[in-house]
Amino acid sequence: MAGEHLHDVPLYASRTLAVRDVHCRPHGPERGGEEVSDAHTIVFPRSGLFVKHVQGEDLVADANQVLFFRKDEPYRVSHPLSGGDDCTSYAFSARWLAEASALRDPAVLDRRERLFPVTHVPSPARCVLLHHRLRRKLGLSSCDAVEVETLAMDVLDAVLEAVYERRNGRRNQTHTRTARAHQEQADAVKTVLAARMRERLTLSEVAKAVHSSEFHLARLFRREAGVPIHRYLNRLRLRAAIERLAEGEQDLTGLALDLGFSSHSHFSDSFRREFNVSPRGIRKQLNGRLLAEMSKKAK
Numbered sequence: 001m002a003g004e005h006l007h008d009v010p011l012y013a014s015r016t017l018a019v020r021d022v023h024c025r026p027h028g029p030e031r032g033g034e035e036v037s038d039a040h041t042i043v044f045p046r047s048g049l050f051v052k053h054v055q056g057e058d059l060v061a062d063a064n065q066v067l068f069f070r071k072d073e074p075y076r077v078s079h080p081l082s083g084g085d086d087c088t089s090y091a092f093s094a095r096w097l098a099e100a101s102a103l104r105d106p107a108v109l110d111r112r113e114r115l116f117p118v119t120h121v122p123s124p125a126r127c128v129l130l131h132h133r134l135r136r137k138l139g140l141s142s143c144d145a146v147e148v149e150t151l152a153m154d155v156l157d158a159v160l161e162a163v164y165e166r167r168n169g170r171r172n173q174t175h176t177r178t179a180r181a182h183q184e185q186a187d188a189v190k191t192v193l194a195a196r197m198r199e200r201l202t203l204s205e206v207a208k209a210v211h212s213s214e215f216h217l218a219r220l221f222r223r224e225a226g227v228p229i230h231r232y233l234n235r236l237r238l239r240a241a242i243e244r245l246a247e248g249e250q251d252l253t254g255l256a257l258d259l260g261f262s263s264h265s266h267f268s269d270s271f272r273r274e275f276n277v278s279p280r281g282i283r284k285q286l287n288g289r290l291l292a293e294m295s296k297k298a299k
Helices: 094-102 106-110 125-137 145-169 177-195 203-209 214-225 229-246 252-258 264-275 279-298
Strands: 006-013 017-024 041-048 050-054 057-061 065-069 074-078 085-092 120-122
Touching: 017 125, 017 145, 041 125, 041 145, 041 229, 057 065, 057 177, 085 094, 085 145, 094 106, 094 145, 120 145, 125 145, 125 229, 125 264, 125 279, 177 203, 177 214, 177 229, 203 214, 203 229, 214 229, 229 252, 229 264, 229 279, 252 264, 252 279, 264 279
Parallel strands: none
Antiparallel strands: 006 017, 017 085, 041 065, 041 085, 050 057, 050 074, 065 120
C-alpha cells in the first residue's frame, strides 16, 4: 500500500514477521491507483472504513472484519466515507503461514501461492483482544522478539480458526447474480452503520438509507453478515471502544454515550458479553504495563 496519503508506522520486523500501523487519509472517495502487496498480509482495520476492489469483488472493510492481501495480487482501494482509516497489518513468512494453515487443511502445502482461501472473515472477539494486546506489547521497551512472535502466532491461529470455520460453512453456496445483489445491499448497510455509528439509529432509518423495507433488510443482512443488524452495529461500537481504551481513555461514561450506548451500564454489560472482561479490566490489561514503563522513564 503506497501513496502520499498513507502514513506507515513500522512496529516490528524480523525474517518471519513484520507488523505495522497504516494510517490512510485519502483526498476523496475515488479509487486509488493499482497496488500490490509484497507479502501475504493479514490486515485488521481498527477505525474508519474502506473498500478493497480485487478480482471484480468489492470488499467493505471496517473494524468487524479481518482482510487478507495475497502476495503479488493487484487491488485498488476507495473510501466512500470521509476520514480515511487506521489499520494494523501482519506480514507473516510463507513458511509460517503454510505450517499454520496445514494444521487445518494439509492441501494448502500444494498451493502456497494462494495461502489465503478467503478474502476476509468477521473478526472474532478473541482476535480483537489478542491483536490489541500485541500492539500494546510493542509499545513497551521491555518486550522481546520471542514474546512478540509468540503472541503474533496466537493472533494468526485465531484468524485461521475463523477462516476455516467460514470456509466450511460457505462451501456449498453459489455466486448467482441475486447473491451478489444481496451482498452489495449488506455492504451498503455496513457503510451506513460505520458512518452513523454514534447515532441512536432505528431499523427504519437504516432501511430507508439503503432503499429497502425493514423486514426484507433484517432477514437479508442476518443471512449475509451472520448476525442481526443491531449486533453488527454493537460490535462496531465495542471495537471503537477497545481502540480508545487501548489509548488510555479514562471517562467510561463519556465514552459510552459518545459511541451511542444509552448508559454506562449498557456499555459495560455489552462489553463484558463480547470480550468476557469489563472495560476497566481491559484498560488495565492494555495499559497497566505501558503506564508503569512510562513512569520509569519519567524518573
